[in-house]
Amino acid sequence: MSMISNHLPTAELQALDAAHHMHPFTCNSELSQKGARVITRAKGVTLTDSDGHEILDAMAGLWCVNVGYGRDELADVAARQMRELPYYNTFFQTTHVPAIALAQKIAELAPGDLNNVFFAGSGSEANDTNIRMVRHYWAMKNKPSKSIIISRHNAYHGSSVGSGSLGGMSGMHAQGGMPIPDIHHINQPDWWADGGELSPKEFGLQRAQELEKAILDLGEDRVAAFIAEPVQGAGGVIVAPDSYWPEIQRICDKYEILLIADEVICGFGRTGQWFGSETLGIRPDIMTIAKGLSSGYAPIGGSIVSDEVASIISKGEFNHGYTYSGHPVAAAVALENLRILEDENIITHVKDVVAPYLAEKWQALVGHPLVGEAKIVGLMGSIALTPNKETRAPFEAEVGTVGYICRERCFANNLVMRHVGDRMIIAPPLVISTDEIDTLIARARTSLDECHEILKEKGLI
Ligand code: PMP
Numbered sequence: 055m056s057m058i059s060n061h062l063p064t065a066e067l068q069a070l071d072a073a074h075h076m077h078p079f080t081c082n083s084e085l086s087q088k089g090a091r092v093i094t095r096a097k098g099v100t101l102t103d104s105d106g107h108e109i110l111d112a113m114a115g116l117w118c119v120n121v122g123y124g125r126d127e128l129a130d131v132a133a134r135q136m137r138e139l140p141y142y143n144t145f146f147q148t149t150h151v152p153a154i155a156l157a158q159k160i161a162e163l164a165p166g167d168l169n170n171v172f173f174a175g176s177g178s179e180a181n182d183t184n185i186r187m188v189r190h191y192w193a194m195k196n197k198p199s200k201s202i203i204i205s206r207h208n209a210y211h212g213s214s215v216g217s218g219s220l221g222g223m224s225g226m227h228a229q230g231g232m233p234i235p236d237i238h239h240i241n242q243p244d245w246w247a248d249g250g251e252l253s254p255k256e257f258g259l260q261r262a263q264e265l266e267k268a269i270l271d272l273g274e275d276r277v278a279a280f281i282a283e284p285v286q287g288a289g290g291v292i293v294a295p296d297s298y299w300p301e302i303q304r305i306c307d308k309y310e311i312l313l314i315a316d317e318v319i320c321g322f323g324r325t326g327q328w329f330g331s332e333t334l335g336i337r338p339d340i341m342t343i344a345k346g347l348s349s350g351y352a353p354i355g356g357s358i359v360s361d362e363v364a365s366i367i368s369k370g371e372f373n374h375g376y377t378y379s380g381h382p383v384a385a386a387v388a389l390e391n392l393r394i395l396e397d398e399n400i401i402t403h404v405k406d407v408v409a410p411y412l413a414e415k416w417q418a419l420v421g422h423p424l425v426g427e428a429k430i431v432g433l434m435g436s437i438a439l440t441p442n443k444e445t446r447a448p449f450e451a452e453v454g455t456v457g458y459i460c461r462e463r464c465f466a467n468n469l470v471m472r473h474v475g476d477r478m479i480i481a482p483p484l485v486i487s488t489d490e491i492d493t494l495i496a497r498a499r500t501s502l503d504e505c506h507e508i509l510k511e512k513g514l515i
């Protein structure tokens with residue numbers, strides 16, 4: 055058995071980590087100089103690191119720990135399921151109770167005729183399923199030329215070759231031969247960065263109409279689907295102007311384009327309803343889910359599919375699936391997580407209590423000299439840092455320099471807040487209390503003040 059444990063000194067853990075562990079989305083050589091932060095345990099919204107710091111996790115891990123850390127019920131269900139049936143597959147005409155029960159529960163919670171679930175192990179895998187499913191759907195309908203999926207620049211849909219291609223992250227596309235063919239990207243509805251002199255309403259319409267233009271340019275007979283996050287998460291919590299989504303819905307309806315809502319972040323309560331599509335008035339044909347489905351306690355994702363799409367796919371064999379599709383332990387944990395969300399009225403707590411409370415304090419950050427705009431939907435928010443609120447100018451320093459400085463101040467003040475370029479973003483666990491929101495805001499303000507001082511010292515402002 056390995057002798058590596060929480061009791062080793064931090065420096066020793068860091069050295070071992072640097073020697074053998076390649077971190078995702080990280081410059082590993084830089085990290086090995088600095089040493090990774092070692093998280094040892096967590097409870098509620100609070101992480102503890104190997105030096106004993108107690109850190110408020112305003113990112114719910116990676117936007118996933120919706121019910122908060124340290125829920126014994128989830129550990130108990132996992133242990134019970136592992137003893138009873140740790141694994142069996144759902145291929146070859148077999149099934150098991152956790153997969154049946156979870157699919158039924160998801161169908162009950164999902165809006166409209168989204169009554170069918172194809173399970174995956176993660177959001178990336180689920181979006182890979184979606185690529186194949188929408189193309190296969192049109193092929194089954196004798197329209198095999200409809201294979202192009204339209205997405206958006208700066209979208210995030212995962213990191214596999216397929217889902218990374220769907221996403222619009224230029225840094226990802228620059229490595230490893232992405233995007234795959236027949237993925238087309240239009241511009242994102244980021245009014246702060248790109249809106250220029252247009253009003254948010256005009257800009258939202260203009261960006262939505264890029265979808266119509268793309269469909270007409272590419273040919274209606276070539277386009278299979280449009281995919282988007284109801285609120286762009288990893289792109290910087292970009293909230294589209296109100297005019298955007300109704301226009302997107304109109305265009306998808308008009309041209310018979312399948313609409314895929316990537317609910318990996320927005321799903322399971324983050325926006326104050328079960329799904330972001332409900333909050334934003336979207337009627338998707340397919341939803342991608344992961345993260346909050348199990349609150350991150352077990353890896354599981356999936357696609358929730360409309361009766362119409364499922365009926366076509368189900369006519370023949372869909373040659374697709376993962377060893378861990380509907381994994382019994384992950385499914386049992388997810389089901390228990392949904393029970394907790396429901397029985398403890400956590401989504402009502404978001405909608406009626408903490409989202410309005412946080413929104414007021416978050417929006418007040420615009421009074422800070424560095425903050426240009428503050429956006430928030432439910433419990434996902436962002437602030438844009440700027441040297442000039444009037445012109446919405448970026449900093450002269452390379453994009454992300456200021457965001458990084460701010461994030462480092464947050465860490466130093468025991469707050470996990472992430473930066474995307476020079477936007478700071480939050481997505482705390484849904485169980486956060488109003489007192490904890492006060493702490494979050496106080497630490498964010500201190501960090502912004504310290505960042506402001508550093509920028510002055512460095513002559514960056
Ligand atoms: N879609 C969205 C909207 C996401 O935010 C993410 C993860 N951040 C994914 C898909 C990919 O999920 P995973 O990391 O579980 O593969």
